[in-house]
Amino acid sequence: MANADLDVVIRQLAKRQNKDILAAAKSRRDRYISLAAKAKDSETRARYRQLAKNTLLQGTAAAKRLQIAADNAADSYARSMRNAADALPVKKPVKKTKP
Template sequence: MADADLDAVIRQLAKQHNKTILAAAKKRRDRFSGMAVKAKDKDAKERFKMLAREVVEQANAAARRLLISADNAADSYARAMRQAAAAELPKKPEKKADKPAEASPGKPPAGKPAKKKPPAKAAAKRTTKTAA
């Protein structure tokens, strides 16, 4: 899973949560339906049946919102990764002129290595020894 795309992982987790929500809603619906069967008066039966219908309807709406949010997040992540990958691609080099541009003072030309200068302290020490 280390090299799995995060957008696929987001969608997979949303599907798992969706199944969990719907399973819990079915349990609650069955509970309310059982209470409706056991109810003694007509109003209580009708109320429990209505609660069972509402539970299913609300759970379906929540599950749908969850999937839509997960899809939006996954799409956004995938789009961001595509844009980041496109930004990191090397750009094509521009055509160079026949003559190389002159180097700025202090920098060697492009083809030649820079010459090393001896450190100033070493030069000062040599002059003091020769003078003494």
């Protein structure tokens, strides 16, 4: 990754973080589902199921926001590098004449 453009690195890191966030949300959801299965009454069972549903919704929303922010940052960086490259003056080689 040393020679990769920074915008590619930003996107790769965001993708990895997205996977981690979604994995954590799914494991937390599974925990709440198992607690719902062990619940004694229907009210507690419904509460745990709702917690599981909300946990996954919040996790996916956070992952989506992270991905959008990373895409915006990567696009902004790529655009600024293109603009900087276009702004550089083109140097013409100087021909030396023999005396």
